[in-house]
Amino acid sequence: MKTYSIYKNSAFLKWLIAALGLLVGGLSVYYTNMLVRRLADREKRQVDFFAKAQRQLALTEETSQEVSFLLMEVIQNNDLIPVILLNDRRTPISHRNVEIPKKLSEDERNSYLLKKVEEMGEDYEPIVVEIAPDVYNFIYYTNSELVRELRFAPVIQLAILAILGSIAYVVFSSSKRAEQNQVWAGLAKETAHQLGTPISSLMAWVEYFKTDENFSEEIIVELEKDISRLEMITARFSSIGSVPQLQEVNLPQTIEHVVQYLSKRVSSKVAFHIDIADRDIRANISPPLFEWVIENLCKNAVDAMNSQGNITLELKRSSGHEMIILDVSDDGKGIPPGKLKAVFKPGFTTKKRGWGLGLTLVKRIVEKYHGGKIFVKKSIPGLGTTFRIIIPVIDSEKV
Ligand SMILES: Nc1ncnc2c1ncn2[C@@H]1O[C@H](COP(=O)(O)OP(=O)(O)O)[C@@H](O)[C@H]1O
Ligand SMILES: [Mg+2]
Known part of the structure; x- marks a missing residue:
């Protein structure tokens, strides 16, 4: 079975473009995922650091003023990672980067924070800090909004790629089809048009031969048949080239x-x-x-x-x-x-x-x-x- 190579080539090209698209999409997803993982890791380490600071701060008697100031800095500097600190009775004693709805009473605030604590506990185990012998604080934390949003980035990227890809495909294939139609119809019409002149000239010759005594009747009949065949072909080409x-x-x-x-x-x-x-x-x-x-x-x-x-x-x-x-x-x-x-x-x-x-x-x-x-x-x-x-x-x- 033979198929002309131009059809084969365009099919090959389509596959190549699709494969490249998939590769680029895959790489970008992989890369973003890696970034997210690294950022999440870093945030975790930051919270560890925060926990240590918290612990040191709890033991301030042993720490000089400057050190405690530095520790405060560490804690204050965390302006991304949501953290909630619970005391040994599991009451929230402080929090950072947790958005709390306004106009809540003290009790409502606490229960709101505890609900958040539960959610955070699902993401990461809390860090337990021994602030005094047998007295424990719990630091609950989760990833910053940034990392949470970044996690969706590959999905969004893929969706955008898919949408762009399908738009490009539709535009490309419809414009190609329109172009093919135009070429096809134009060529047919042009052929019909060009055939018109020699055919009318042939018809004139036949009329001329009819007046010539020496020209056989038989040949004229055959010539007329061929001319009408040519006229039929012209009619076909001209009909397919326009709205018939x-x-x-x-x-x-x-x-x-x-x-x-x-x-x-x-x-x-x-x-x-x-x-x-x-x-x-x-x-x-x-x-x-x-x-x-x-x-x-x-x-x-x-x-x-x-x-x-x-x-x-x-x-x-x-x-x-x-x-x-x-x-x-x-x-x-x-x-x-x-x-x-x-x-x-x-x-x-x-x-x-x-x-x-x-x-x-x-x-x-x-x-x-x-x-x-x-x-x-x-x-x-x-x-x-x-x-x-x-x-x-x-x-x-x-x-
Ligand atoms: N009546 C038929 N019986 C068997 N095969 C056919 C028949 N009509 C068409 N085909 C197959 O379809 C192909 C394409 O036909 P067509 O588009 O007319 O192109 P072409 O006649 O130039 O090959 C043919 O080559 C043949 O293999
Ligand atoms: Mg055929």
């Missing part, structure tokens, strides 16, 4: 027309069968484009059966009558089960000289221009394939 004019037509006639045209141009060992339940089925279609669809499906069928076998076109209404169903079946080699969707992708081909664009075009014409659907209804390797097209019926038929 849909017109109400009799579908059985359209199908018969295409089959008639094709059967003369493919091997005589290919037999076409037309199975039409209702000769009155009408639909809003763009004839040049819809004929192109049928032609493409039939040509693929011919390729799949090595120019020998049966092609059946079955036209009917859905059971509820709101849809028209066209099944194109062949008894060719079939499509492997895993490839039923891939066949519609641009560049997918199993043929030596294929471009893998036929079914892409078909899908586009059916879905974009006719508001319909196309899919592989059934395919059995070695037995054959059925493509199904569904398009809406004309409103008047619904009532």
Whole structure:
């Protein structure tokens, strides 16, 4: 199975970018986590230091004035880490960096602090300080707001990365699709436009030859056929390059027309069968484009059966009558089960000289221009394939 390298490369690039994004995200999460851990460690050591100061301060009789002043400094200097000091009766005696709601009575303040103490106890074991023989104080503490907030940083970072990534993806892919559509449509229109001049010139030549007695009638008929074929191609390219004019037509006639045209141009060992339940089925279609669809499906069928076998076109209404169903079946080699969707992708081909664009075009014409659907209804390797097209019926038929 061959797929053109440009499709492969862009898929590879997508994976590479995604992998790089993940790597950068992962590294940044790891780094922030490490920072948080270090900061938390440092705060813990600070509290230890604070505990020692507290203890020294409790034994001030043995300490000189300057030392006690220094210790006070240590304690005062802690302006980040929330700390609550309990005495041996587990009553709060002092606290730092704990925000207490205003207008609380003494009792309320104490019970508020005790609630905080409980929360802190869940984070870290309290530090026990023996301030006098058999008299203990308890220092409860937890990490500063800074560290608490930093803990969320990786989550926030990841969320931002994910949001940015998805925005970039949507913008990039939609602008790419818009660009592709423009190129596709523009090219088609331009081709149609350029074909116009030589075709009218050819038509003039044919008119001229008709007046020439020496020119054989037979050649002129053939020339006229070729010119009308060229005109058909031009009509297709020009329709796909702009919003096509849909017109109400009799579908059985359209199908018969295409089959008639094709059967003369493919091997005589290919037999076409037309199975039409209702000769009155009408639909809003763009004839040049819809004929192109049928032609493409039939040509693929011919390729799949090595120019020998049966092609059946079955036209009917859905059971509820709101849809028209066209099944194109062949008894060719079939499509492997895993490839039923891939066949519609641009560049997918199993043929030596294929471009893998036929079914892409078909899908586009059916879905974009006719508001319909196309899919592989059934395919059995070695037995054959059925493509199904569904398009809406004309409103008047619904009532
Ligand atoms: N009727 C079919 N039976 C089996 N395989 C098919 C049939 N129609 C299409 N395919 C598979 O789908 C591929 C893509 O078809 P298409 O888009 O028309 O491109 P191409 O005809 O240039 O290969 C074909 O190469 C073939 O492998
Ligand atoms: Mg094809």
